[in-house]
Amino acid sequence: MVMTQNSPARPRAAASFAPPRRRRRRATSGSARLAALLVSPTLLVLTVVVLYPTIVALKDSLFGTPGLDPKTGFVRDTDPFVGAENYTAIFGDAADRFWNAFWNTTFLTFTTVALETVIGVAMALIMHRAFQGRALVRASILVPWAIPTAVSGLLWRWIFNSDGIANTLTGQHVLWTTEGFHAQVAVIIADVWKTAPFIGLLVLAGLQVINKEVYEAARMDGASPLRQFWHITLPLVKPALMVAVLFRTLDALRMFDLPYILIGAQKTSVETLSMLAQDEAANVRFGPAAAYAVILFLYVFLIALAFVRLLGANVVGDDESGPKRGRWLPRRRTEVAA
């Protein structure tokens, strides 16, 4: 279908090489039609599975749960309209649980992303220097990334068991998976283990496109390794690092699997906004669940916006960042052809 629609493309292709102006414009409108045809199925699917549910969530969040109507005394089958009640409840009845989940989410996101960034950059620097055993390092760094979070939750619950290896190695008798600050520590350690290598990978890719001559020039001028790192490596690797940190932050804000499996559902110390919303939905309180989901969505959206606006993370990575691409092309081309 795509193919036939565009069948008179031969003269068109020729036109783009020796362009008389009028024909070229026609070629552009043809490519716009083709583009619409190619892009619309994806947009349609995303509209159905993302945009439509979001609008429904907004609507649902204005309705309460069916039950006894306090005014009439009858049992209702349908969800009653409650207006902004689900939202005002986060300052009233549901305040404790909501704000606890909100601060847990924020705290876990901040600490895990900060630790992951430091460890990830350190890993990238080591991998960048290593020439022997590169394949081994690359393979092993992908293992934590590939392990399902559910499995990693189980694995760390076993490690943090009261008679487990963590207590044996440290000589402590901490009940890691019970309520308390240590439960947060357990979640942070498990999350950092799984995701620091991912940041390491992205930063390594950024390191590999830095021109070696810059370092030589710096060394000639007598810059110490520390200064080189601070004034050359870090600024040049910043675009790749920004994207990695943005992705990790948004991912950490929706954290669910790890605390759910490692510590458990409805645990005050580690309940995140995702867990709160899921718990409400699983207990058929769709109204409050939708309200929490909407709040989490807005929170994620604001943080993403702040990243793009204030820190200039270029996620789309299109042609505007031109000069570096040239250096990537030749290597990749051989890889694709091979």
Next chain:
Amino acid sequence: MTLSPRLRKWLLYAGVAAVVAYCLAPFYWMLVSSLRRTSDIFDNSLFPTRISFENYLAVLDPSAAFTRALLNSVVVAGITTLLALILATFTAYAMARLEFRLKRLVLTLIIATSMFPVVSIMVPLLKMFVDMGWINTYQAMIVPSMSFTLPLAVWNLTAFFRQMPRELEHAAMVDGCTRGQAFRKVIIPLAAPGIFTTAIITFIAAWNEFLIALSMTNKPEMQTAPVAISKFSGATQFETPFGSQMAAGVLVTIPLVIMVLLFQRRIVAGLTAGAAK
């Protein structure tokens, strides 16, 4: 800050060893624990005193329903990956090669959806699927999974298509191919490694999905493997079958680890394609 070359070399080896140990030690612990007998599961020695496969036999026992969960995972992740790849290949080609208005906006929107909190769409979809009677069906897990696999695939493939020289299609079109033929006969075969890599990355993302699969099922025979292992429980409430859990964890992870080992170069290239521009 001047170190002798020899010391530097040893420091580098130590660093590499530390990175490898960091990544593999917990995985190794899962493997070792899964090979212990139930009687010495709390034995914290680095090697199992006697290797036993009793945990694996227990997990793969038909009554445990874990094999069914593995099959469910293959079906859900497989179909999700296939659908996402088909749609994403066309879209990514348009993103990388065609000029049209609002292109940047469309690409930004598609990528933005992948960062969307899954729970925000899961809550309304759960309510809808309850009304539609879709609970405990494969489509109830596949449809929401498209929300994160499709943007991931589009993003990866766009980066791959952009790296391919435009001259390839131009040459084909000068030789008389239409754009469609150039796409089908020149671009697709040459992009096969990129499409394959994207398939692996998308499959791993779909395979690891937990929140949707947990919420959309309540019958054990429809659960996917990650949900099934999270619900493993022992004979009594106070006995957690750590050995079986570790064995199941190894079984769920091994296919992914093998894929990662075989295609590590390509996966790394795919994961970093968009970021390192």
